[in-house]
Amino acid sequence: MNDLTILNHMTSEQYLMQLQKQLEHRHLLDENRNLSLSDSSEQEFLELFFFEKIFTQDKQLSPHTIKAYRSDAKTLLIYLMDHSLSFRDIGFPEVKAYNKYIKEKYAAKSAIRKLEFFRRLLDFGYETQFYKAHLSTWISKPTSKKGHHIIEETSSEDAQTRVQVRELNQKDAEYLISFFPKIVKANRNREQLEKRNLLIAYLLYTTGLRASELLSLNWGSFRYNRQGHLYADVIGKGKKPRTIPIKDETTEVLFNYRRSLGESIDIDPEDISPLFFALYNKKEPCEHKKRLTYPALYKIVKEAVHLAGKNSNVSPHWFRHTFVTMLLENDVPLAVVKDWAGHSDISTTNIYLERVNQDNTHVHLHNVNMFR
Known part of the structure; x- marks a missing residue:
């Protein structure tokens, strides 16, 4: 990701020239000169996803947000490793299985955030031809009440036990x-x-x-x-x-x-x-x-x-x-x-x-x- 990060500190003319050079050298442009990751490595896919969709030049993220993104990425990577899967292996059954795993393991608010990260990654993969199908359409997020409540859950089978208000009198x-x-x-x-x-x-x-x-x-x-x-x-x-x-x-x-x-x-x-x-x-x-x-x-x-x-x-x-x-x-x-x-x-x-x-x-x- 270092080569791409350096681009942020260049003039517009330098930026264009270097970006063209890097993408052409790595064969990441299709015949229409659109970004294509159909033949890219998984490392290139992840690198460009974070560069284009997460750590963008015009967005200054808080330490809390960066920590959350890292946590969401780690959750997905661990799941794939535990199931002997690569990013290329992700299809309809893998999306549904990961969706089910997240909804069962995490409270609604965390599950929504982790599934949103997954959705963005899948959408980027579809936009760049890394995935041939629009896989994110199969993601279903849990519902969560907005506001200032902490919903404490015992397990997926049990009802919510207590609602704690995140405020002081x-x-x-x-x-x-x-x-x-x-x-x-x-x-x-x-x-x-x-x-x-x-x-x-x-x-x-x-x-x-x-x-x-x-x-x-x-x-x-x-x-x-x-x-x-x-x-x-x-x-x-x-x-x-x-x-x-x-x-x-x-x-x-x-x-x-x-x-x-x-x-x-x-x-x-x-x-x-x-x-x-x-x-x-x-x-x-x-x-x-x-x-x-x-x-x-x-x-x-x-x-x-x-x-x-x-x-x-x-x-x-x-x-x-x-x-x-x-x-x-x-x-x-x-x-x-x-x-x-x-x-x-x-x-x-x-x-x-x-x-x-x-x-x-x-x-x-x-x-x-x-x-x-």
């Missing part, structure tokens, strides 16, 4: 936030680390930012509107921009963090330095700003959860679900919540509203006079 969220600064063990930069962790907790809880969005924040991401209120401009999924209001309590924590670093609290839209960066083992914490990574953020949340003695399943994303639910519980209009959360479709936001309404049914029941 207000009391637990506020309690958990107080532990973010307490996990700091280092003496060097202790104050800065404590204030950084507290700000991470406040932003997760009061903005509903995705982990990738929070880690992408720069000091220049913040701005005041005409009324003097602080906002953050973020780039969400699909590179869609949105603006999120910042609560006064979070603003205070933000400025305290900046002061602890010896940096100005004056908003500078031109400042592209990362808001969160590694502070360990640095004599001058602001000198070399290496943006905080997702594994580091995940570790911070998990250590705080452990110290607080809360549900070990809590992850950064739980705060996002908590935020959306709390907005709806406080009668923030559905369309406004959709925009704040960056949901591509209002039906996603509506799933949260359905749960809020369901939780409030006892209010209606209480108002019914059933005993005279």
Whole structure:
């Protein structure tokens, strides 16, 4: 995959010449000069699939997404090896058998993702003549309720045993936030680390930012509107921009963090330095700003959860679900919540509203006079 990856760093003219040369040398063009893998090796097939469909030049994948793709590829490769199959051997019976295996082994959400990866690979194979038949048509994915639930399943034969909501109530969220600064063990930069962790907790809880969005924040991401209120401009999924209001309590924590670093609290839209960066083992914490990574953020949340003695399943994303639910519980209009959360479709936001309404049914029941 190295030769193909190098193409991403070339000019358009160099790109065309080198791509033509590589494909012609490897006999990967048919008489119509279309990409043809009918006679290619399986290694070439996989290499081009990842290059053209997964790790594309115009798409920047998060570490979480990359990890998921690797997991899906590994699942398929292990299945093929266990059954003494090659990619060339895949046909109708193999597709149906793998489909059945995935649906039985994995919960609905994971199964859907793994089968979608398989579908994309089969479609690419058909488009490039590696497969002569449109095999992906035989894939059938399980149904999964969208939203913020974890469905715990015992086995394929048994019914679902419990539905766990991936969110915190207000009391637990506020309690958990107080532990973010307490996990700091280092003496060097202790104050800065404590204030950084507290700000991470406040932003997760009061903005509903995705982990990738929070880690992408720069000091220049913040701005005041005409009324003097602080906002953050973020780039969400699909590179869609949105603006999120910042609560006064979070603003205070933000400025305290900046002061602890010896940096100005004056908003500078031109400042592209990362808001969160590694502070360990640095004599001058602001000198070399290496943006905080997702594994580091995940570790911070998990250590705080452990110290607080809360549900070990809590992850950064739980705060996002908590935020959306709390907005709806406080009668923030559905369309406004959709925009704040960056949901591509209002039906996603509506799933949260359905749960809020369901939780409030006892209010209606209480108002019914059933005993005279």
